[in-house]
Amino acid sequence: MDRMLYISMSGAKEVMLAQANNANNLANATTDGFKQDFNEFRAQHMQGPGWHTRTYALDERPATDFTPGAxxxxxxxxxxxxxxxxxxxxxxxxxxxxxxxxxxxxxxxxxxxxxxxxxxxxxxxxxxxxxxxxxxxxxxxxxxxxxxxxxxxxxxxxxxxxxxxxxxxxxxxxxxxxxxxxxxxxxxxxxxxxxxxxxxxxxSSNVNTAEALVNMIELSRKYEMQVKMMSTAKTHAQKSDQLLSLR
Structure with a gap:
């Protein structure tokens, strides 16, 4: 179950980083001249013997949006x-x-x-x-x-x-x-x-407040999903321990 657990932990950590970036954009929605940062997730495949089955989530800030503000x-x-x-x-x-x-x-x-x-x-x-x-x-x-x-x-x-x-x-x-x-x-x-x-x-800032709030809700749901996956991994581990104890 360690694979499932660590992948979920990695996903939760990267979602928190994305949430921090989105929160920074939202906090500067009224800062004159501020340019919002883009944010994206990508798959990071692990290299090496025995690791090819694991793919982690990676959060990145690939660029800045230089679209003029109002x-x-x-x-x-x-x-x-x-x-x-x-x-x-x-x-x-x-x-x-x-x-x-x-x-x-x-x-x-x-x-x-x-x-x-x-x-x-x-x-x-x-x-x-x-x-x-x-x-x-x-x-x-x-x-x-x-x-x-x-x-x-x-x-x-x-x-x-x-x-x-x-x-x-x-x-x-x-x-x-x-x-x-x-x-x-x-x-x-x-x-x-x-x-x-x-x-x-x-x-003015080029941050779209409504879009940033929607992103905040979406990222919160992604974080909750990762936490549920960690909880599921714990439950599976407990069930496995129970089955092994019956032998």
Whole structure:
């Protein structure tokens, strides 16, 4: 009965991993710019003498869904989103470059331009952007940052910098366990791309809440099935012990 028991235990463990992935998607249904992760099961055949009859379930996160989310109009100048296939570059806590489709940008006390989570926004050269004291900040549709310096007339716009906008191959993008979207290690950084920026709007999460809830119910039933199989294996073992004791 060990075959049945261990296969059921493996299935239950993998269903729990799938449930965790689905729960993460559902928890970020209202997180602007979040991209949901796909999830799938596959059969994992055991190799080696005496193991060919055993096939275990394996849960995988094969890719991330980069389908655009809904547009949420905010009217705030520092809320930006990049049109489909384009990405905005930010700096992670590790110091490397990551990509996002939207950012609710803020200014720190030192004038650094960061996203809502405090990650620096990068310019064309890949360096963090710093904004001097100003009366107004405007983001152009090409990512150009213009300001009205403090103490200057309201019609005196000065072009300060430009956002780093890229258009990498989506098939190459990977989402790490830290939630950042990057190119695989060793890949050359993408060049500045001619993509459009929409100011005063944010891209919502692309998680379908109803679908995620249905998946949660389906995975719960799969888990219950695996637990029942373990219980059945225990019952069979007890019956076998009873039969052996009669001899």
């Amino acid at each position: 547009v949420k109009v905010t009217g705030r100048e520092l809320d930006v989103m990049v049109q489909p296939n384009g990405f905005l570059a930010i700096q992670t806590p590790e110091g490397d470059e990551a990509f996002t489709r939207t950012a609710s940008m803020q200014l720190t006390a030192d004038g650094d331009l960061v996203d809502v989570n405090g990650h620096p926004i990068l310019n064309v050269g890949g360096a963090p952007i710093n904004i001097p004291p100003s009366r107004n900040i405007t983001i152009g549709d090409d990512g150009t940052i213009s300001i009205v310096p403090e103490g200057s007339p309201s019609n005196q716009l000065v072009v300060l910098d430009q956002l780093r906008l890229v258009e990498p191959d989506i098939k190459q993008l990977q989402k790490g366990l830290d939630g950042f979207i990057r190119l695989p290690q060793g890949e050359a950084p993408p060049q500045q791309a001619n993509v459009k920026v929409v100011s005063g709007a944010l891209e």
